[in-house]
Every structure is written in structure tokens, then in C-alpha cells.
Amino acid sequence: xxxxxxxxxxxxxxxxxxxxxxxxxxxxxxxxxxxxxxxxxxxxxxxxxxxxxxxxxxxxxxxxxxxxxxxxxxxxxxxxxxxxxxxxxxxxxxxxxxxxxxxxxxxxxxxxxxxxxxxxxxxxxxxxxxxxxxxxxxxxxxxxxxxxxxxxxxxxxxxxxxxxxxxxxxxxxxxxxxxxxxxxxxxxxxxxxxxxxxxxxxxxxxxxxxxxxxxxxxxxxxxxxxxxxxxxxxxxxxxxxxxxxxxxxxxxxxxxxxxxxxxxxxxxxxxxxxxxxxxxxxxxxxxxxx
Amino acid sequence: xxxxxxxxxxxxxxxxxxxxxxxxxxxxxxxxxxxxxxxxxxxxxxxxxxxxxxxxxxxxxxxxxxxxxxxxxxxxxxxxxxxxxxxxxxxxxxxxxxxxxxxxxxxxxxxxxxxxxxxxxxxxxxxxxxxxxxxxxxxxxxxxxxxxxxxxxxxxxxxxxxxxxxxxxxxxxxxxxxxxxxxxxxxxxxxxxxxxxxxxxxxxxxxxxxxxxxxxxxxxxxxxxxxxxxxxxxxxxxxxxxxxxxxxxxxxxxxxxxxxxxxxxxxxxxxxxxxxxxxxxxxxxxxxxxxxxxxxxxxxxxxxxxxxxxxxxxxxxxxxxxxxxxxxxxxxxxxxxxxxxxxxxxxxxxxxxxxxxxxxxxxxxxxxxxxxxxxxxxxxxxxxxxxxxxxxxxxxxxxxxxxxxxxxxxxxxxxxxxxxxxxxxxxxx
Numbered sequence: 001x002x003x004x005x006x007x008x009x010x011x012x013x014x015x016x017x018x019x020x021x022x023x024x025x026x027x028x029x030x031x032x033x034x035x036x037x038x039x040x041x042x043x044x045x046x047x048x049x050x051x052x053x054x055x056x057x058x059x060x061x062x063x064x065x066x067x068x069x070x071x072x073x074x075x076x077x078x079x080x081x082x083x084x085x086x087x088x089x090x091x092x093x094x095x096x097x098x099x100x101x102x103x104x105x106x107x108x109x110x111x112x113x114x115x116x117x118x119x120x121x122x123x124x125x126x127x128x129x130x131x132x133x134x135x136x137x138x139x140x141x142x143x144x145x146x147x148x149x150x151x152x153x154x155x156x157x158x159x160x161x162x163x164x165x166x167x168x169x170x171x172x173x174x175x176x177x178x179x180x181x182x183x184x185x186x187x188x189x190x191x192x193x194x195x196x197x198x199x200x201x202x203x204x205x206x207x208x209x210x211x212x213x214x215x216x217x218x219x220x221x222x223x224x225x226x227x228x229x230x231x232x233x234x235x236x237x238x239x240x241x242x243x244x245x246x247x248x249x250x251x252x253x254x255x256x257x258x259x260x261x262x263x264x265x266x267x268x269x270x271x272x273x274x275x276x277x278x279x280x281x282x283x284x285x286x287x288x289x290x
Numbered sequence: 291x292x293x294x295x296x297x298x299x300x301x302x303x304x305x306x307x308x309x310x311x312x313x314x315x316x317x318x319x320x321x322x323x324x325x326x327x328x329x330x331x332x333x334x335x336x337x338x339x340x341x342x343x344x345x346x347x348x349x350x351x352x353x354x355x356x357x358x359x360x361x362x363x364x365x366x367x368x369x370x371x372x373x374x375x376x377x378x379x380x381x382x383x384x385x386x387x388x389x390x391x392x393x394x395x396x397x398x399x400x401x402x403x404x405x406x407x408x409x410x411x412x413x414x415x416x417x418x419x420x421x422x423x424x425x426x427x428x429x430x431x432x433x434x435x436x437x438x439x440x441x442x443x444x445x446x447x448x449x450x451x452x453x454x455x456x457x458x459x460x461x462x463x464x465x466x467x468x469x470x471x472x473x474x475x476x477x478x479x480x481x482x483x484x485x486x487x488x489x490x491x492x493x494x495x496x497x498x499x500x501x502x503x504x505x506x507x508x509x510x511x512x513x514x515x516x517x518x519x520x521x522x523x524x525x526x527x528x529x530x531x532x533x534x535x536x537x538x539x540x541x542x543x544x545x546x547x548x549x550x551x552x553x554x555x556x557x558x559x560x561x562x563x564x565x566x567x568x569x570x571x572x573x574x575x576x577x578x579x580x581x582x583x584x585x586x587x588x589x590x591x592x593x594x595x596x597x598x599x600x601x602x603x604x605x606x607x608x609x610x611x612x613x614x615x616x617x618x619x620x621x622x623x624x625x626x627x628x629x630x631x632x633x634x635x636x637x638x639x640x641x642x643x644x645x646x647x648x649x650x651x652x653x654x655x656x657x658x659x660x661x662x663x664x665x666x667x668x669x670x671x672x673x674x675x676x677x678x679x680x681x682x683x684x685x686x687x688x689x690x691x692x693x694x695x696x697x698x699x700x701x702x703x704x705x706x707x708x709x710x711x712x713x714x715x716x717x718x719x
Contacts, residue, residue, distance in 0.1 A: 006526055010519050017516045113342075120613045121346030123538050123564065125573035127687065131578070134550050142517055143550040153714045216515060217542045217570070221343065225513040257519045265510030267518055 002262055004140045010256055010261040012140050018214060019150035022157055022246045023208040024226060025233040030160075030201035032231070033240030034177035035194050037086070038101045041108035043223030043230060047203055047214070048210020050218040051115060057126040064126045066153060069211030071204045079120050079202025083195045100220025109221070115220035117195065123217035131214065149211035154246075156207055160200070161242045165246050173197045238289025247287050249279070251275065332375040333642070334366070335356035335360075335632075336401030338391040338412065339430070343383025344537075346411045347567060351615040352408050352430045353378065354608060359600075360631035369636050379409050381480075388415035396423055402642050405631070407445065408487065408621065411433060417444060426631055426644040427668075430625050433458075433488065436668045443648040444553075444669040447628040449586060451674025452666035456491035456499075458561050458584065459533060461678035461702035463496040465582060466557050467486075468533045468701075469713050472529030473556055477506035477543075479520060480535030489535040489561045505529050513542060517547035524553070532715075533558045537589040538564025542574060549577045549717045556714040559583045571691045579680035580715050585679045587619045587660065588698040591706040593677070595661040600627055617692060678702040680711055696718035 007053045024046060031039040053064035090100045141152050164170040175183055184190050206235035212218060233252055237244030252272050259271040279287065296656040337358075340349030342508075360374050368374055376484070377399045379391045388407075388427040395417075397402045402418060406413040406429030413432035420427040429435065429446035433454040436444045450456045466473050476497050479698035480486035488508070497504050510520060521544070524532055532555050534544050541564040548558060559582030564570045566585055571578065585594060605618040634656060647663050664672040679698040684691065691697050700711030 003526060006522055011443040013516060013518050020515075035424055049654075108493055110691050116342050116346070119349065121344075121439075122567065122569040123347075123542065124569065125542060127573070131546065132549055141518075141522075141551060143547070145546065146516070146518070185687065217539045217573070219344075219539075222539070229513075259515060260510070260516075260519045261523055265514055266508065269513075 003017040006261055007258070008177075009140055010257045012142065013146065014254030015250055016142065016146040016150045016253070016259035017257060018246075018250035019153045020211055021229065021253050022232055023153035023204070023211050024151065025230045025237075025245050025249055027201040027208070028234045029198055029202070029237065029240060029245045030245075033234055033238075033245075034173065034202075035197055036268030037083075037104075037198065039104050039183040039201070040101060041104040041203060042201070044111045044214055045078075045117065045205035046109060046209045046226070047223045049075065049206040049216060050213035051119060051211050051220075052206070053210045054124045054218070056128055057128070058180060059102060059125075061183045061230055063128055065148065065207075066208045068206045069243065071206045076199040076203040076205040079199035080127065080195050082202070083198040086194070097234035101178060112209045112220050112223065119220065123218060123219045125217045126213050140221055149214055152198060152207065156204065157242060157246055160204070163200075164242060168195065169193070170253070190286065200231055217288060222230075227277060232273065232276050235287055236279055241286070243289035244286055244288030251268065251287075317363050319374065329455045330361075330368070330372040332373045333370065333403070333490075334375050334377050334399060334401040334430055335401055335403045335405060336377040336395035337405035337407055338379050338381035338388055338395075338416070339407045340383040340409060341380035343381075343463045346380075347385040347615060348408050348431075348621050349381075349383070349570075350613065351609070352621045352625040353616055354612045354614045355463065355601075355618070355625040356629055358407070358604060358608065358634075359626050363629075363633055366391075369633060370641070377401055381412050383409060383412065385411040385415035388438070389411055389419060392419045394415055395427075395449055403636075405557065405628070405632075406430060406432065408432075408544060413446065414506075417441065420444075424644060426647050428628050431621060431629065433485065434670075436670070442652070442667075443649055445665050446669055447624040447663075447671075449624070449671050449675040451683060452668050452670040452672070453674065454499065454670065456494070457674035458489045458676060459496050459535075460491040460674070461584065462533060462582060463493075463502070463562055464703070465678055465701045466502070468711060469530075469556060474501075474503060475505045475527075476502040476531045476533055477524045477527055477529035477555075478504055478509070478525065478533045478535075479508050481514075481537050481540055482509040483512055483514050485563070486535040486537070486561075486626065492694070493533050493535065493560070504529065510540070512537065514539075514543070517543040518551060521546070521547040521551045524555075525608050529555060531555065532560075533562040534558075534562055536562045538558075538570060541565055543644050544569055545574055545577050545581060551717070553715070553717045558581060558715040558717075559678075559710075560600055568616040568689055568692070571580070571617070571692050572687050573706045575687040575719075576684050578715075579684050580680060580682070582678055582680045582701070582711070584676045585619065585698060586621070586677065587623055588677060588679050588700060589693060589695050589702055590706070591669055591695070592700065592706040592708045593661075594655065595659055597659040598623060601659045616689060619692075623660045627656075627660045627663060630658045675703065675706075678704055680709075682709070682712060688694050 027042050031037045053067045056062045056067040057064050133144050135142050171191050176190050180190045233248045237248035255272050256268040259268045340346045340355050408430045410432040413429045413435045426443045431448040432446050480490045541562040562583045565583045635647045635650045638650050666672045677700050700706050701711045
């Protein structure tokens with residue numbers, strides 16, 4: 001029987017889950033929504049982040065979230081290198097869209113196979129003090145394993161929002177997203193801005209990877225499970241909108257847990273994607289799309 | 291030539307001749323089979339085995355066990371006086387690759403015998419090809435693959451028995467009804483996948499058989515991330531017993547969520563794949579306490595089959611280098627036992643004729659590292675032997691503790707039971 005207590009817990013858990021989904025999706029929002037780069041390999045960069053957190057946690061006992069924060073600059077540089085290659089090989093010659101998609105598919109498989117060869121196919125977990133304990137408020141139980149990634153995710157997303165809307169560089173990137181040609185007429189190096197933004201997108205994957213391995217066990221091929229979900233959230237939120245991404249992620253997370261509680265978890269994906277279709281039917285550009 | 295050099299030369303030649311005679315004598319005595327096997331045309335055994343994909347971990351461990359058998363049998367002179375050579379490919383846990391792999395094994399590699407890889411889907415894809423060639427197929431592990439075909443040359447090594455759908459959960463329900471007072475209600479939850487779905491169907495049948503009322507019965511999608519809401523819903527139904535049929539990442543998710551939500555019930559566990567793997571055992575550690583789950587082998591006086599200790603000792607040494615499962619309790623002994631059966635049957639059939647080998651396997655019981663094995667007409671084990679074990683007294687995350695007797699207590703079947711079921715379930719250990 002569904003009680004009020006169950007329902008409240010489902011909503012709260014859904015919000016926590018949505019927060020995690022926002023962290024996983026925000027890199028896609030930047031790359032796909034703002035830069036028009038179909039980085040289908042984004043989830044595998046997240047898995048890379050998870051494995052870095054795993055190695056350091058296993059060998060040195062360091063906290064997985066601290067590890068991925070330290071790994072962020074490396075991911076940023078990796079993003080820049082990948083963008084340079086992508087730009088030189090595809091975008092410059094005007095063959096960005098379809099061949100670029102194939103390029104990122106290739107990256108996805110290369111990283112996945114490298115992880116497979118290096119770590120095998122076993123599921124990996126981490127040990128931290130916040131896996132296991134709960135914090136509770138009256139009838140609401142919040143597993144710290146979900147709360148910490150939620151707080152971390154919201155902090156990261158807020159930071160990115162401030163960066164893109166209140167800093168000179170961030171606003172310049174938003175301007176590139178809106179009209180790159182107009183900016184190039186004003187002698188702005190739009191490629192450098194796009195490169196920077198792509199680096200930021202990949203850097204967010206490191207942090208999301210840390211959240212992921214705290215929440216669930218990870219294996220090299222897990223990234224594929226997230227491809228559909230992250231693109232759905234990105235589209236639902238409205239391409240390129242950070243606020244929209246957060247709202248869409250929270251909606252999807254909440255719909256999943258409420259459906260799971262009311263009708264059973266096997267209905268959750270169907271109801272979530274029905275919500276996506278309904279929203280797009282009413283508002284084709286997404287919740288916050290322009 | 292100076293005389294001392296001539297002498298040296300004569301001595302060398304004499305020594306060489308003596309050595310040659312010595313080697314000949316040795317070959318004629320203890321090493322004769324080895325010497326003759328080395329010279330003979332090898333017997334090629336071909337198979338696809340998952341080295342990547344969702345079942346890659348199991349496939350790696352099974353492959354290591356099969357390689358150990360090859361090394362052992364070649365040391366003893368091979369089969370039929372011929373050395374054994376393995377020809378295998380990574381099937382990536384992908385049934386779509388199986389037709390290509392097995393066609394290549396038969397037509398290009400010209401293998402003499404084939405094995406089935408690990409997993410129901412891949413063996414289901416391999417069986418029709420093997421049937422077409424009228425060859426023998428000994429599968430590492432699958433459930434109910436031969437039910438539709440009833441092919442008389444198919445055998446598989448998982449101890450689920452010929453009634454796998456119900457036998458996978460039967461031990462759990464048998465253990466449940468030993469509790470006092472007898473439980474009345476059960477919650478059933480599992481992944482919406484082929485394996486879990488079949489297990490859940492069987493669990494419903496067993497619930498009816500053991501007079502337990504199903505008060506919660508739900509599935510979840512394979513990419514489920516959050517399990518807290520499922521555990522809360524189960525708790526709201528307040529069942530006496532909770533049965534879970536899950537895949538490795540879900541098993542970890544369900545156990546963590548039960549631990550976090552402090553699930554209150556009398557018995558918790560089920561057919562949770564993944565808990566048999568070293569990595570998850572080690573990582574979940576004390577969260578496993580009081581969980582009841584199936585295993586194929588755990589150390590206990592009742593499972594001390596002849597040769598199992600030596601096998602595991604060698605396996606565990608080699609697994610470190612091979613990057614395979616470090617304990618090797620799950621699949622490796624069964625993969626090795628399958629090869630022991632093949633070896634014996636080939637020897638007794640005195641050749642590689644598939645019909646003769648299959649006839650011998652059907653007619654006999656085999657003593658292997660996993661005990662006595664006999665097969666039902668459909669090629670599954672004649673008598674199911676899934677061990678339902680309860681994790682007890684797990685402290686910290688040291689893997690070595692899982693090698694100790696008493697940490698994974700067998701509660702069913704009674705024939706192998708070694709310890710008592712602890713209840714009610716307490717998620718805090």
C-alpha cells in the first residue's frame with residue numbers, strides 16, 4: 001500500500017537522483033547544446049573518471065570525490081586535445097556533423113576497450129565513510145551515498161551557471177553558442193572559446209564519474225547505459241540551457257522514483273520517456289529552450 | 291690435432307651417446323606418453339568464451355580453468371596419446387558473434403571437439419550450429435538451452451538441474467520454511483531480463499508450493515540506478531521473506547539500499563548474481579552479513595570433493611597473473627570438471643566420435659573436482675545442486691576471510707548443510 005510517507009520519500013529520493021543526473025548531463029549540455037558537438041563518448045569519459053577514483057581509492061584510500069576534483073584539470077586538458085583534433089580533422093573542413101559523430105563513437109570504443117584491457121570486466125566499487133549511513137528527518141531517510149553527489153552536483157552546476165552567465169569568458173562562450181559567425185566578424189577567436197568550453201564539458205565528466213562510482217558499481221561498458229538518458233535530459237531541458245538541464249534532470253529523477261513506488265520500477269523508463277515526448281509535443285524546444 | 295683435444299672430443303661424443311641412451315630410457319619408462327604425445331597431431335578443442343561484455347569476468351575465470359586442464363592433461367600425455375590444443379575466441383557475451391565463431395572453428399580451424407561458452411544466450415546461439423554438424427557440445431554454463439531441441443549430444447555444467455526455473459530458487463524457499471514460526475508472506479523483486487524473469491517465474495511457483503503468499507511482486511529495468519525506493523516499497527508491504535533475482539550491479543545496489551534503509555524482514559536474499567564474485571564480496575564486505583544467496587561452491591567439510599583444494603590452490607595462484615576472479619569458487623571448478631568429463635569420455639570411447647562420447651556421458655556418473663556428476667536426458671545435471679549460503683560474521687573487506695569455513699554457511703540443500711540459518715534478517719550485520 002502506498003502511504004504518504006512512501007510518496008514523500010520517493011519525491012526526495014527522486015530529487016537526489018535528479019541531481020546526480022544533472023551532473024552526468026551537464027557536459028552534454030555544453031558540448032551538444034552550446035557547441036553543437038555530438039559527443040556521444042561523454043558517458044565513457046564519466047566512466048574514466050570513475051576508474052581514476054577507484055584506482056586512487058583502492059591503492060591510497062583517498063576519497064573518490066576529492067580524487068576526481070584533483071583529476072579535473074587533466075580532463076580539461078584532455079578535452080582541449082580532443083577538440084583540437086576534432087576541429088582540425090572534421091570541423092575545419094566542414095565535415096563536423098556526421099563524421100564527427102563517427103569520431104566520437106570511435107573514441108567511445110577506444111576508451112572502453114582500453115579500460116577493459118587495463119581493468120578487466122569486473123564491477124568496481126569504492127569504500128568511503130558516506131556509503132552506508134543515512135541521515136533522517138522525521139519520516140524521511142536520505143542515504144548519504146545519494147546526498148553527497150547531489151550536493152556536489154548542485155555546487156558544480158551552480159558554479160557553471162555563474163561562469164557562463166556572469167564572467168566575460170563564459171558570456172563569450174554563450175555568444176559563440178548563439179551566433180558564432182557574428183562573433184568571428186568582430187575578430188573574436190571563436191575556436192579558442194569553443195575549445196575552452198569543450199575542455200570544461202570533459203572536466204565535468206571527471207566529477208560526474210566520482211559521483212557515479214559512489215552511487216553504483218562501475219564496469220567499463222556501463223557508460224552505454226547512460227547515453228540515452230543524458231541526451232534525453234539535454235533535449236528535455238532545452239539545448240544549451242544549464243537551468244533547463246537541472247530542471248529536466250530533477251523531473252526525470254522524480255518521475256522515475258514516483259513511478260517506481262506507485263506502479264513498479266519496470267514502468268519508470270516508459271513513464272519518463274512519455275513525459276519527455278509530452279513536453280516536447282507542447283514545447284518542442286525543451287523546457288528552457290529558446 | 292693435439293691429443294688432449296682428441297680425448298676431449300671422444301669424451302664429449304661418449305657423453306652425448308650416454309645421454310641419448312638415458313633420454314631414450316626415460317622416454318620408454320615414465321615419460322613415454324609425453325614423448326609420444328609431443329610428436330602426434332594435436333587434438334584441437336575450440337570454443338567461444340566471453341572475455342569482455344557483461345559476462346566477461348566469468349568467461350575469463352572459466353578460460354583459466356580450461357587452460358589448467360589442458361596443461362594437466364598434456365603433462366600426463368594428452369588425450370588418446372595426442373596433445374591437446376585450445377582454439378578460442380572472445381564472444382564478447384554477444385550471441386550475434388557466435389555463428390561466425392563456430393563456423394570458423396569448424397571450417398577454418400578444423401577443430402576436433404567444441405565447447406560452449408558461458409551464458410544462456412551464447413550457448414543458445416551455438417547449439418543449432420553444433421547440431422547441424424552432428425557434433426558434441428559441452429557448455430560451461432547455461433539454463434534450459436536444450437529444452438526445445440532435446441539434442442542428445444549436448445551437456446552443460448551449471449548445477450541448476452533439468453528444472454532450472456524452479457530449482458534456482460527452491461533452496462531459498464526450503465530454507466525459509468525452516469524458520470519458526472513458519473513465514474507466511476514473501477516479496478519477489480528482480481530485473482526485467484531473461485534470466486531474472488525465469489527465476490522469478492520459478493520463485494512464484496515455489497512460493498505457491500511452500501504456501502507463502504506473495505505480497506509484493508515487481509520487476510525493475512536493467513539500467514536501474516536507485517534501489518532505495520524499491521526497498522522502501524518492500525518494507526511497506528512488510529513481508530516475512532524477501533526474494534531478489536538480480537544482476538551484479540543491481541545486487542550491489544539492492545544490498546546497499548537494504549543496508550541503508552535498515553530493512554526489517556525475517557529472511558533476505560535470493561538468486562543474486564554477482565555476490566559469487568570476489569570483487570563484490572570484498573567490496574560489500576559486512577553488508578553481506580545475513581544475506582542468503584546461491585553459490586556453486588564454498589569451502590565446507592561437506593563440499594570437500596576430491597581434488598577441489600588442489601585445483602583452487604593452483605587456480606588462485608594463476609588467477610593473480612591472469613586477472614581472473616581471485617577466489618574462483620563460482621565457475622572455474624565447474625569448467626574444469628566439464629573437461630574432466632570430456633577427457634574420461636574420450637578415453638572410454640577410444641576416439642573422437644561424438645555419438646560414442648555422448649553415449650558414454652549419458653550412461654555414466656563422473657567423479658570430478660565438484661563431486662559426482664551425472665546428466666539428465668536434456669544434458670543438464672540429473673540432480674540440481676545449488677548451494678544456498680548465508681554470509682555470517684563478515685568483518686571488514688579482507689578477501690581472505692571468504693576462504694574460511696563458516697563465513698559462507700551452507701543452509702540448503704540439507705545434504706551439504708553446514709551451519710544454521712540466522713534470522714530474523716538484520717541489515718546492520
